[in-house]
Amino acid sequence: MRAPRFNPLHLAGWLFADMLLVLALVAMGDQGDPQAAAARPGSSATPKPGPPKSQKPKGPRAVTRTPVKVSIDASPGDRDGILARLKSATARYEGRQAAFVLTFGRHSDPGAGGAYASEVNSLLAKARPDMFKGATTRDFWKGGASGGHADLEIYFYTY
Secondary structure: OOOOOOOOOHHHHHHHHHHHHHHHHHHHHHHHHHHHHHHHHOOOOOOOOOOOOOOOOOOOEEEEOEEEEEEOOOOOOOOOOHHHHHHHHHHHHOOEEEEEEEEEEEOHHHHHHHHHHHHHHHHHHHOHHHHHHHOEEEEEEEEEEOOOEEEEEEEOOOO
C-alpha cells in the first residue's frame, strides 16, 4: 500500500484565506487613528460640517455621498421655463459647486425622456454658472405617464 501523495491543491484554500487577511490588514492600516486625533488639543473626533471661512481648506476636495434631489416641471422645448425652474429649485444651494448631476427625464417613451434630460442638463450652466461650471452630467430616462418633468440628483463637492 502506497502512502498518499502531497497535493498542492489542498493549500489553495489556506492561500486564499491568507491573502484575504493581508488585504484586510492593508485596508485597516489605511484608516486614520481616531483616538490620536481626539488626543490632539484643538481637534475633535467628529468631522465638522465645513472649514471656517478664515481658513483655506487643505487637501483634495471630496464629493458628498448623498445627493441633493430636486425636481422641475416645464414643457419640453420651453428653454425659458426650464431655466426659471432650475434657478428656483437650486436657489437654496447657492455658493456650492456641483461635481456631477444625474438627470432623469420622465416620459413614457425612453427616447423622449432622455432627450428632455439632455435639454435640462444643457441649461444647467446657464441657470447657475458658478454652481454647475465643469460639472459632469448624465442623462437618464425614468418611466412616467407624461413628459415635462425631470428629477435631478446633484452631488456637490464637500468644499
